Amino acid sequence: MDELLSDFLTETLEHIARLDDELVRLESKPDDPALLSSIFRLMHTIKGTSGFLGLARLESLAHASETVLGQLRDGHRAVDGGLVTLILRSLDRIRSLLASLEETGAEPGGEDRDLIGALEVCAAGAGAASSPAAALEPAAAEAAAPPPPASAGAEAVAKSGGVAAQSVRVHVDLLEKLMTGVSELVLTRNQLLQTLRAQKESAFAAPLQRLNQVVSELQEDVMRTRMQPIGNAWQALPRLIRDLASDLGKKIALEMHGAETELDKQVFELIKDPLTHMVRNSADHGIERPAERAALGKPETGRVVLEAFHEGGYVVIVLSDDGRGLDIERIRAKAIAQGLATEAETAGLAEAQLLQFIFRPGFSTAEKITAVSGRGVGMDVVRTNIERIGGTIDVRSRRGSGTTFIVRIPLTLAIVSALIVGAASERFAIPQLAVTELVQVGSDSSAEHRIEIINGAPLLRLRQRLLPVVVLRELLRLGAEEEANARHFVVVARVGAQDFGIMVDRVFDTEEIVVKPVAPVLRGLSMFSGNTILGDGSVIMILDPNGMGIAATRSADATGATGDEAGETGDAAAARTTSMLIFRAGDATPKAVPLSLVARIEEIALDSIERIESQRVIQYRGQLMPLVDFDGASSPPGKTQKILVFVDGAQCMGLCVDEILDIAEVAIDIKLGSAGGWRLGSTVIAGKAADLVDAGYFLTKALPGWFGQDKPETSGQGLWNLLLLDDSPFFRSVMMPLLESAGFNVTAVGDPRAALAMRERGASFDAIISDIEMPGMSGFEFVAEVKSDPRWAGIPVMALSSHSAPRDVDRGRGAGFDDYIVKSDRNSIVRKLTERLTLASSAA
């Protein structure tokens, strides 16, 4: 039966049961307004939902009942027994209609003139003294033995079975709890089995085997309760495609197969958005306009086909379109332009490999960015999301005849099979899904496989391929090896299309583990995806192949630069490149702003812009958002204006730009010093000079009281060690590049207590810049604290504030600040810092 229909039946029967009860109560409490309106509402809902499903008989019956109930509720007539009887009869009829609906899947033919007529008489005679029951009697007598509906219905009611009675609504929390319970049970069983294995003969052997079996079955059943048909994630797609098609002037038919394919709720939630994004992409970029299609000899209506099925422990989702296909040459050119590969390299790559570039971060074309305006996601995000849940995504495309994406995702994430490995004295679990191979390596040349080293970077030669290797012991900084171990193992793991090796000291066995999230304190560690309890009762960390893969590529990328400290170099490399949004505004020079600062890209209609005094604003997501122009920008020729939306806390602002050009991974390397105004400096992006835009300039322009909220933290590197303390993440991301470009090694934190905690851990800095107004502990308290302890007392502390009244400056000096900088005066920040530090170092 249709999912929708069975939901409707379950819900409506619940409502009817409540109505029965409440109507009976109404007879004894005829004046209870709460009861009356509850009854009215329930009937109204029944009317609404049946109308929605096109169930005409149900709807008209419910409608007639509702009318009468409405009069009762509004006090136009009094409740009497006859009336209640009439309503209850209608309920019975509704119930019998539902029963045959459940049986046949369709509303039975026939009509309910008898009841509706009586109800209408009732409604019309509101206030009149006529007894509704009397009006009903003859009709009811007829209805007692009506032709098809009631007889079929009566039987169905009698057997009281069917979908509605078979399904119970259960809160998701309860399911989660059940799953947790079963997980614990699985762990305990594993523990018992492990104990049993150590004993030759045991009286427990037989019952444990039985327990083992029961638990396995239970686990499977409970998992099934969490399953959802993937079709639920597809419900919004037909509408999306329809709207897109009409917006873009295309003709698109969406076909969906295998909507009933089930997958775990958790996986379901994670896959929903990427899938929607991909379908949108297909319709947007894949399918050509009707004229174009006709010219190519294709049918005018393009097809987007979505298909899902089970295969092994996976759900496979195939999305294909018969559009223009991916342009290999453009991808090649783009890859070269972005410095992802050289011309010679791309020449050697197969088409399939070239296609993989579309999943690289920042790899997109200008056209794409505008089309996904307001979303800020690309195929790299899709891939990351899919890989995060242990899935893979692959793409095939033929120029002119379409593109196919194949997504494979595991059925469930809750219980996975894992390989247990050892490094130093610790054990770790690696999910089997990511493991492709296990290789034993030796250090001497006689070994079949050995690790070779290029400038400190270990590499494994495996069947004509060279794989980057991460050494788990080093990656996790577990300390040096006590004794030279001649033999190691390399776990070959695959993340997406990338293979890499993880070198471990020992390999134990595989075990079914229940993935539990790590404690909040440890959430920031990208190397671990969770933790679990092993059969022997010990806690073990689960390695995240994605996090390790990133570390592997980084250490491979860093091979040319520095050899040692695989982990450290990796982190540093990540800190140095930033995703930049490149756009054009004002003059012809491309402008760049960190993508992390841009909340959304929007295209607004010019006529939606309003003015408040001289400020241009638009209504945006329920609030007024100020708009700012680039200096010297003219209004665009068309009817729309592209804007970049910046959000901090509850405030937002739109920056008008002419054109979005690209998104690129850029190492922030400022070539020219600060030029004032909105320009932080210049940099080179993809071989072209670009202005680095200081979003803060426009923010202060649009919202004078901008800086002053929230948390998190980041870090970078340079010459002087600088601690930047400010609770506004926005301000920190503005200041970081500025200070780093001036050669400072910046550590940014958002909370004075975190800063003091760093002191406890022995961190030291050449200077500290601190905000004044921060929640919890103010800058004044912070500086007093710093100066009261000999460890940091000698470090110059500069106050940073939006206030610059002399009184504030005096108070700051009194509290122990060495200098005072006004936030809006960013140029002087670097100057004052440099002066202060040069002074300090020459004095020392």
Next chain:
Amino acid sequence: MSGARTSAPAAPANADQESQDYVTVLVGAQLFGIPVLQVQDVLGRQAITRVPLGPPAVAGALNLRGRIVTAIDTSACLGLRAADTAPAEATISIVVEHRGELYSLIVDQVGEVMPVDIASLEANPLTLDPSWRDISRGVHKLQERLMVVLDIAALLDRVVAIPA
């Protein structure tokens, strides 16, 4: 434990009573008191799994009857010992709940549960080490020595706030 969990407010003063029950613990040479209602469990020696790259105040994770509990190196957290010196031997620890998660605070010794006269509570002395001010809810003047009332929430918030 999992059945009757108490997530008591920071310092539940026994409203009508004049005394408050504390579990007393020694961290280094300092005596601390933890309001008894906040203590879920006292654990003996436990196998602790290290968490590489984790924050210095986190000693690792341990299995408490099927729940994974984060073990906190209390003395490092209080600045009584540099975190990178020998890791704490988890000989004894106090299990507390904070924001829905269980933590086991490794201490050096656990004493008895002691009813303490509320009147003997003093505000933090001005000379108290500044880094302790936010984790201390005051000092009780016991007969033979002083007992610092440990603010569990503040202590654990501090662990969470330290960037890894």
